[in-house]
Amino acid sequence: MKFSFNxxxxxxxLSKIQGxxxxxxxxxxxxxxxxxxxxxxxxxxANDLETVFTGTYDAQVETEGILSINSKKFFEIxxxxxxxxxxxxxxxxxWVEIGxxxxxxxxxxxxxxxxxETPLIENIDFIEVDAKDLKKMVAISSVVGFSGDEKRIYVxxxxxxxxxxDGQELLRIVSTDSRRLHCYDAQFKGELNLxxxxxxxxxxxxxxxxxxxxxxxxPIQVGIKENYFxxxxxxxxxxxxxxxxxxxxxxxxxxxxxxxPMEVDRNxxxxxxxxxxxxxxxxYKSVILTFKDNELTVTITNPEIGxxxxxxxxxxxxxxxxxxxxxxxFMDALNLFEDSIVIINVKDSKSxxxxxxxxxxxxxxxxxxxxxx
Amino acid sequence: xxxxxxxxAFFAAIEQRDNPALRNKPIIxxxxxxxxxxxxxxYEARKFGIHSAMPVFQAKQRxxxxxxxxxxxYKYAAESKKIMAIISDFxxxxxxxxxxxxxxxxxxxxxxxxxxxxxAQKIKAAIFKELFLTCSIGIAPVKFLxxxxxxxxxxNGITFISKHEMARVIxxxxxxxxxxxxxxxxxxxAILQIHTLGDLHKYDICLLNKKFGKMGKxxxxxxxxxxxxxxxxxxxxxxxSSETTLSKDISDLKIARQLLLAHSQRVGxxxxxxxMICHNVSIKIKFSDFTQITRSKQTDSWICSSSAIFNExxxxxxxxxxxxxxxxxxxxxxxxxDKNAPIQMELLCPPKEKxxxxxxxxxxxxxxxMEKFGSGMITKASLNxxxxxx
Numbered sequence: 148m149k150f151s152f153n154x155x156x157x158x159x160x161l162s163k164i165q166g167x168x169x170x171x172x173x174x175x176x177x178x179x180x181x182x183x184x185x186x187x188x189x190x191x192x193a194n195d196l197e198t199v200f201t202g203t204y205d206a207q208v209e210t211e212g213i214l215s216i217n218s219k220k221f222f223e224i225x226x227x228x229x230x231x232x233x234x235x236x237x238x239x240x241x242w243v244e245i246g247x248x249x250x251x252x253x254x255x256x257x258x259x260x261x262x263x264e265t266p267l268i269e270n271i272d273f274i275e276v277d278a279k280d281l282k283k284m285v286a287i288s289s290v291v292g293f294s295g296d297e298k299r300i301y302v303x304x305x306x307x308x309x310x311x312x313d314g315q316e317l318l319r320i321v322s323t324d325s326r327r328l329h330c331y332d333a334q335f336k337g338e339l340n341l342x343x344x345x346x347x348x349x350x351x352x353x354x355x356x357x358x359x360x361x362x363x364x365x366p367i368q369v370g371i372k373e374n375y376f377x378x379x380x381x382x383x384x385x386x387x388x389x390x391x392x393x394x395x396x397x398x399x400x401x402x403x404x405x406x407x408p409m410e411v412d413r414n415x416x417x418x419x420x421x422x423x424x425x426x427x428x429x430x431y432k433s434v435i436l437t438f439k440d441n442e443l444t445v446t447i448t449n450p451e452i453g454x455x456x457x458x459x460x461x462x463x464x465x466x467x468x469x470x471x472x473x474x475x476x477f478m479d480a481l482n483l484f485e486d487s488i489v490i491i492n493v494k495d496s497k498s499x500x501x502x503x504x505x506x507x508x509x510x511x512x513x514x515x516x517x518x519x520x
Numbered sequence: 521x522x523x524x525x526x527x528x529a530f531f532a533a534i535e536q537r538d539n540p541a542l543r544n545k546p547i548i549x550x551x552x553x554x555x556x557x558x559x560x561x562x563y564e565a566r567k568f569g570i571h572s573a574m575p576v577f578q579a580k581q582r583x584x585x586x587x588x589x590x591x592x593x594y595k596y597a598a599e600s601k602k603i604m605a606i607i608s609d610f611x612x613x614x615x616x617x618x619x620x621x622x623x624x625x626x627x628x629x630x631x632x633x634x635x636x637x638x639x640a641q642k643i644k645a646a647i648f649k650e651l652f653l654t655c656s657i658g659i660a661p662v663k664f665l666x667x668x669x670x671x672x673x674x675x676n677g678i679t680f681i682s683k684h685e686m687a688r689v690i691x692x693x694x695x696x697x698x699x700x701x702x703x704x705x706x707x708x709x710a711i712l713q714i715h716t717l718g719d720l721h722k723y724d725i726c727l728l729n730k731k732f733g734k735m736g737k738x739x740x741x742x743x744x745x746x747x748x749x750x751x752x753x754x755x756x757x758x759x760x761s762s763e764t765t766l767s768k769d770i771s772d773l774k775i776a777r778q779l780l781l782a783h784s785q786r787v788g789x790x791x792x793x794x795x796m797i798c799h800n801v802s803i804k805i806k807f808s809d810f811t812q813i814t815r816s817k818q819t820d821s822w823i824c825s826s827s828a829i830f831n832e833x834x835x836x837x838x839x840x841x842x843x844x845x846x847x848x849x850x851x852x853x854x855x856x857x858d859k860n861a862p863i864q865m866e867l868l869c870p871p872k873e874k875x876x877x878x879x880x881x882x883x884x885x886x887x888x889x890m891e892k893f894g895s896g897m898i899t900k901a902s903l904n905x906x907x908x909x910x
Contacts, residue, residue: 301868325868395868433862471862499867517862 148212150184151234161222163358164193168218198352202383215259271370274337300392308345352387406492424474433471471517480512523624524658524666528675530620532562547587553767625751662747691718762786763850783851788826797822800855801832806848825879
């Protein structure tokens with residue numbers, strides 16, 4: 148096969164798929180990309196057996212063909228290539244020539260027959276989601292991370308389900324690491340048919356998706372079919388294989404009915420938490436929040452470093468509440484909001500703190516307390 | 521000045537004190553199986569060349585008349601506590617390093633009690649008066665020399681290395697006596713023609729670093745009479761473990777399970793006594809051919825119940841491919857945290873953890889029963905028949 152393309156058309160996308168091809172899997176070929184040259188276009192596919200990206204781009208195809216080539220090396224060559232027009236030519240079996248004239252590269256390609264099959268999913272009922280909302284959903288999912296040896300499906304993945312609120316159908320994402328839980332509802336257009344009541348999407352795949360969403364772009368088409376979460380935009384699509392497992396019943400967790408609500412200035416609260424967390428260390432992550440007579444006092448005592456105390460006026464009356472938290476979780480959660488005022492709900496030292504907007508329940512963040520004796 | 525106090529034949533001395541029939545006789549403290557090793561030998565037994573860690577059968581070969589006394593670690597621990605209390609009367613800076621050894625920093629105490637030698641005499645006298653036990657004390661300006669000094673005049677002696685004598689002592693100190701220099705290091709020492717600590721002066725610090733790694737720097741410092749290690753008063757345990765050499769080699773999973781359970785119980789009990797929770801469980805297996813392996817794993821959450829420790833230990837054990845019979849089996853825990861330190865609670869509590877929490881309260885109840893009525897009063901049902909194996 149032989150084709151040429153414009154560097155600027157391809158370079159960015161090659162950069163975006165490095166996350167997919169960079170992931171270690173059981174197959175070495177997942178670090179390759181599959182390039183198909185047909186008609187006047189080339190299609191590029193990356194597949195880490197969980198997330199599949201496919202995109203088609205204009206190119207000048209001289210002879211049609213198919214090629215599996217190392218993603219990282221191909222990207223680096225393209226990125227550094229001095230000219231705008233780049234020629235790719237399979238000179239003989241799997242011996243690929245890139246460039247011409249003064250800069251000439253030869254790369255050994257893999258046998259494309261071994262490249263994992265791209266799932267062929269047709270007749271997808273897409274719904275439309277605002278790019279901004281989708282971006283937020285991804286942020287909700289990825290802010291609550293997981294460690295390398297995590298095995299719990301509900302921590303590895305985020306839940307997506309359809310809910311009905313005030314007669315309106317909404318797309319909900321829930322993400323947790325069992326210490327905190329974030330829940331976000333997005334509007335959508337179209338008809339959503341989930342294979343089950345809810346699905347679990349791997350956080351890893353969703354964070355890869357983030358690179359393909361441009362907040363300012365038009366609404367994005369999203370569908371769920373045949374065990375894949377499918378994202379489509381113009382000439383590009385990303386398919387993320389769903390996780391199979393149980394998601395715990397999270398609804399009682401986000402219920403703040405019997406809690407005491409308080410308004411706080413979001414920015415002030417974030418900066419307070421940032422300051423107080425200066426004195427945290429690996430062994431001492433907790434700060435103590437004391438709510439008492441219109442005042443919130445946040446203190447930390449770290450025997451390794453020292454102690455500090457911060458005070459904030461707050462609308463609170465009633466019996467004193469003293470509760471310990473990890474301040475990082477507050478910063479993570481508060482950064483997801485855009486409102487200047489948020490509501491924090493507390494109950495007692497054994498209950499979580501629930502943060503939500505002043506006006507609605509679009510975004511609800513639950514942070515579990517730490518146990519103090 | 522640093523004092524290193526080392527009790528003389530600690531376990532044996534206690535037994536001889538408590539049982540006049542054993543006095544002035546060669547005795548050894550050891551398990552009753554013929555495969556046990558000597559944990560302490562009385563000075564009478566040492567004359568026959570019997571020493572700690574020697575297999576019992578060998579000890580018996582050396583001296584047929586040797587009396588074997590089964591140990592009682594609770595009794596020794598109680599005595600140890602009393603000794604530490606006596607030492608603490610002389611200085612607040614006491615670092616207990618083992619059941620029968622402690623370092624004391626007596627800086628600033630001279631005005632109260634007298635010169636270092638006088639203080640050492642007073643400590644010896646106090647221990648002897650109250651507990652009828654003797655000890656050997658080494659006095660030196662630095663920790664490692666104090667330890668070496670205490671070994672120079674044993675039993676019941678005092679050795680004083682003054683600041684001026686340090687250089688001379690270091691010059692002639694056999695390198696094998698330096699703490700931390702083991703078999704591997706000795707091989708290198710022989711190649712480098714290092715026989716005494718003073719010989720290290722021949723070599724540049726860079727070379728020592730290269731040859732001995734981290735140890736190189738420390739050896740260099742020691743050879744110049746510098747010991748940066750301080751007296752660590754709030755001594756906290758970094759790991760707790762329990763192990764037994766079996767009376768005969770085993771390969772049966774059922775017996776191994778019971779042993780793991782017994783050790784998990786013991787380790788768990790010690791852990792809870794220290795008011796700690798742990799994040800790492802390990803097992804140690806020594807095979808019939810004396811090769812030894814350890815396996816450890818991080819636990820999903822902080823634990824302190826014996827059954828949680830047992831479950832982790834068992835899963836580690838089940839992953840080991842056994843090709844040889846087992847001679848020794850042990851369970852250990854490490855990576856501790858204060859039980860009362862704040863712990864992140866879970867929003868979604870996995871069922872396993874709820875069970876762990878329940879076992880924790882069961883274990884605490886069992887602990888307090890043992891505390892009050894003795895350790896034999898209550899045990900796991902499956903361990904009731906265990907005695908014949910251990």
